[in-house]
Each structure stands twice: as structure tokens, then as C-alpha cells.
Amino acid sequence: MNEARTELAHFLRTKRHHVSPAAVGLEDHGRRRTPGLRREEVSLLSGVSLTWYTWLEQARDITPSRQVVDALAKTLRLTEAEHSYVLRLVGQSAPRPQDDVDQLPAHAQQLLDALGDSPAYAITPTWFIIGWNSAYQAFYPGIAAVPPEDRNLLWLVFTDQQVQSLHTHWDVDSRHFLAQFRAETGPRIHQPPVARLVERLRQASPDFRAGWAGHGVEQFSARERQFRHPVVGDLHLAHHRLSLTDDPGIDLVVYTAVPGTGTAERLAQMQSDPDEVGPEASNLHAGQPSWGGWRADARRRPGPERPSCAASQR
Known part of the structure; x- marks a missing residue:
């Protein structure tokens, strides 16, 4: 399984659990099994199909577009740094990671x-x-x-x-x-x-x-x-x-x-x-x-x- 996709899946789940329904204008109709938003709520608010978003959290072999990443960043209330982090994980606007150098010039x-x-x-x-x-x-x-x-x-x-x-x-x-x-x-x-x-x-x-x-x-x-x-x-x-x-x-x-x-x-x-x-x-x-x-x-x-x-x- 691709390492970046695995990290993206963990990251999205963590951030989803930290966003309350009230923070995105949703009513909370009783007790929830898990904290934060449900997958279907993230899907609805981001304009992404539930299946597609579920695949992202399952680290499936898919590549979200810039538009999808931007929509998820808005729904999950990501900071600028967190938004950039997700973009790098999906291979967008991300420079190639530098290898460690052997010594200081x-x-x-x-x-x-x-x-x-x-x-x-x-x-x-x-x-x-x-x-x-x-x-x-x-x-x-x-x-x-x-x-x-x-x-x-x-x-x-x-x-x-x-x-x-x-x-x-x-x-x-x-x-x-x-x-x-x-x-x-x-x-x-x-x-x-x-x-x-x-x-x-x-x-x-x-x-x-x-x-x-x-x-x-x-x-x-x-x-x-x-x-x-x-x-x-x-x-x-x-x-x-x-x-x-x-x-x-x-x-x-x-x-x-x-x-x-x-x-x-x-x-x-x-x-x-x-x-x-x-x-x-x-x-x-x-x-x-x-x-x-x-x-x-x-x-x-x-x-x-x-x-x-x-x-x-x-």
C-alpha cells in the first residue's frame, strides 16, 4: 500500500474526528458513536461522493484532484499548513523530498x-x-x-x-x-x-x-x-x-x-x-x-x- 496514501487516510480520519457538526452548520441529532463528523457529512459538505471519500480514508489507489482537496480542506477546517500538507501527500505542488546530505559543506x-x-x-x-x-x-x-x-x-x-x-x-x-x-x-x-x-x-x-x-x-x-x-x-x-x-x-x-x-x-x-x-x-x-x-x-x-x-x- 502506498505510504503517502496511508498517511493521508490517517490524517483525514483524525481531522474529521476533530470537527464538530456545529462548526460546519449541522444540527447534532443525538449521541454519536464517534466524535466529529460522519463520512457522509464530509462527503455532502465537500461535494464528493461518499464512495470516493471512503476510499480516501481506506487508502485506496485513487488520486484526488486539486478541487477535491480544496473542498475537503474547507470542510475539515484545515489550516494553510495542513492544506499544503495534504496537497504534498497527493503529489500536488510538492517538491521531490531531498535526500539527507552526508556532511555540511x-x-x-x-x-x-x-x-x-x-x-x-x-x-x-x-x-x-x-x-x-x-x-x-x-x-x-x-x-x-x-x-x-x-x-x-x-x-x-x-x-x-x-x-x-x-x-x-x-x-x-x-x-x-x-x-x-x-x-x-x-x-x-x-x-x-x-x-x-x-x-x-x-x-x-x-x-x-x-x-x-x-x-x-x-x-x-x-x-x-x-x-x-x-x-x-x-x-x-x-x-x-x-x-x-x-x-x-x-x-x-x-x-x-x-x-x-x-x-x-x-x-x-x-x-x-x-x-x-x-x-x-x-x-x-x-x-x-x-x-x-x-x-x-x-x-x-x-x-x-x-x-x-x-x-x-x-
């Missing part, structure tokens, strides 16, 4: 290094981190010590306690990350590298398992975010993401200081002598390496290891 690493005190890293289409600058290593000293197969942004967000402790609003941030990951990997969601990552996360994190079942989808948007660093304290950062036109399989994630918050000074302090550690550095999680130990390890390393994505996905 030298010119991209030079760009990261030129960002100075702004923490920045590079990720592949499946969110494996393949490069970073010294500011990011000071922000998250554990990055160099993480095994290559675990050096995945989504994996770290949901399983690494030090990463979680950096996020002042981890519960909100993690939901954004998960929905963005699903939106970007939807067409390849059943390919072995992504499937293995998702299964590992399901086993390792109840929060991921619950969030993944919700089929949330959203596009990345630049926003201001708050962090709590154990050495320099509160950081108010603007979160940006840039694509390389000559390397479309690589995105650069950059955090810049929000003016007027004192963050620029704290970012500069963060990269100063690692031995000048404030009392907040003692706030460690039991059973995990200390921040001080990670920083010492980072000083011993000549630079970020460049794992091949093929090795990371095995």
Missing part, C-alpha cells in the same frame, strides 16, 4: 562560524544535526558528546533532559517542533530512516507518543522564544530558519538576541572562560553529564564532528 560551516555570538546549527531534511558553531556549543555543550545516531533535533527535544531544561516553555516548544517535523517529513514518513526515528521516539517518550497521535501539522514561522541557560540565566532569542539555495537539503537554524533584553551580553558571556561558572550551573539532572563536564569535553574537541547521515540513520 565548508562554505555552510563558514557561514555558521561567521554568526559570532548567535547560536546556530545545520539540519538535514530528517532533522539530523550535521554542524554547529561555537556559540551553539556554548549554548548546549552536550551536542559534541551526543552519539551521531541520536544527534537529531526531535530526538533531543523529547529525550534529552538538558535540552528540555533549556526551554522555559518546553511543553509549547515541543508541540511546535513535532508539528513542523510531521509537516516536513510527511511524504517520507514511512521511509526507513524516519520510521525508525518515530518508532524510537514512541518507545522513549510518552509525550511524543501522545503528540504524534494527534497528527498536528504546522509550518515553521520565525518567533521569539525564551530559554534558561544554567550558566548565564535567561535568554530571550529570536528563532530563524534559513535554506541554502545551492544545498536545498540543508537548513540553518539561527538564534539571535532580542534587543533590549540583555541577551546579547549574556550570549557573549556564555562563550567566555568556561571556568567562570555561576551558581546556576549546579542545577543538573541526576544521571546525566554535568554542564561543566560537557564544557570541558567541548574544549578538548577541535571542532564539531561531521557524522554522515547514512551512519546516523542506521
Whole structure:
């Protein structure tokens, strides 16, 4: 069975269950066996035959037109990101998924290094981190010590306690990350590298398992975010993401200081002598390496290891 059709079927069912009859102007005549709309109601409201829509939810070998997708998006109250996601699943307006690159090109690493005190890293289409600058290593000293197969942004967000402790609003941030990951990997969601990552996360994190079942989808948007660093304290950062036109399989994630918050000074302090550690550095999680130990390890390393994505996905 086609993997994209299977994902589309699951997605449509999930969204149908989240739309109330009242939201689309229908009267609710008593208790329903399942929440949300019935298939026949979606069919009627979208101007699609019941048989055709049922086949979509059964992952049958059919291809809906743009007109059908647009009608379903309106009925199911899909967001712009969700609408685009469905279009990609059915092969419309969807660029070919990029293969993961083996390593970060030298010119991209030079760009990261030129960002100075702004923490920045590079990720592949499946969110494996393949490069970073010294500011990011000071922000998250554990990055160099993480095994290559675990050096995945989504994996770290949901399983690494030090990463979680950096996020002042981890519960909100993690939901954004998960929905963005699903939106970007939807067409390849059943390919072995992504499937293995998702299964590992399901086993390792109840929060991921619950969030993944919700089929949330959203596009990345630049926003201001708050962090709590154990050495320099509160950081108010603007979160940006840039694509390389000559390397479309690589995105650069950059955090810049929000003016007027004192963050620029704290970012500069963060990269100063690692031995000048404030009392907040003692706030460690039991059973995990200390921040001080990670920083010492980072000083011993000549630079970020460049794992091949093929090795990371095995």
C-alpha cells in the first residue's frame, strides 16, 4: 500500500474526528458513536461522493484532484499548513523530498562560524544535526558528546533532559517542533530512516507518543522564544530558519538576541572562560553529564564532528 496514501487516510480520519457538526452548520441529532463528523457529512459538505471519500480514508489507489482537496480542506477546517500538507501527500505542488546530505559543506560551516555570538546549527531534511558553531556549543555543550545516531533535533527535544531544561516553555516548544517535523517529513514518513526515528521516539517518550497521535501539522514561522541557560540565566532569542539555495537539503537554524533584553551580553558571556561558572550551573539532572563536564569535553574537541547521515540513520 502506498505510504503517502496511508498517511493521508490517517490524517483525514483524525481531522474529521476533530470537527464538530456545529462548526460546519449541522444540527447534532443525538449521541454519536464517534466524535466529529460522519463520512457522509464530509462527503455532502465537500461535494464528493461518499464512495470516493471512503476510499480516501481506506487508502485506496485513487488520486484526488486539486478541487477535491480544496473542498475537503474547507470542510475539515484545515489550516494553510495542513492544506499544503495534504496537497504534498497527493503529489500536488510538492517538491521531490531531498535526500539527507552526508556532511555540511565548508562554505555552510563558514557561514555558521561567521554568526559570532548567535547560536546556530545545520539540519538535514530528517532533522539530523550535521554542524554547529561555537556559540551553539556554548549554548548546549552536550551536542559534541551526543552519539551521531541520536544527534537529531526531535530526538533531543523529547529525550534529552538538558535540552528540555533549556526551554522555559518546553511543553509549547515541543508541540511546535513535532508539528513542523510531521509537516516536513510527511511524504517520507514511512521511509526507513524516519520510521525508525518515530518508532524510537514512541518507545522513549510518552509525550511524543501522545503528540504524534494527534497528527498536528504546522509550518515553521520565525518567533521569539525564551530559554534558561544554567550558566548565564535567561535568554530571550529570536528563532530563524534559513535554506541554502545551492544545498536545498540543508537548513540553518539561527538564534539571535532580542534587543533590549540583555541577551546579547549574556550570549557573549556564555562563550567566555568556561571556568567562570555561576551558581546556576549546579542545577543538573541526576544521571546525566554535568554542564561543566560537557564544557570541558567541548574544549578538548577541535571542532564539531561531521557524522554522515547514512551512519546516523542506521
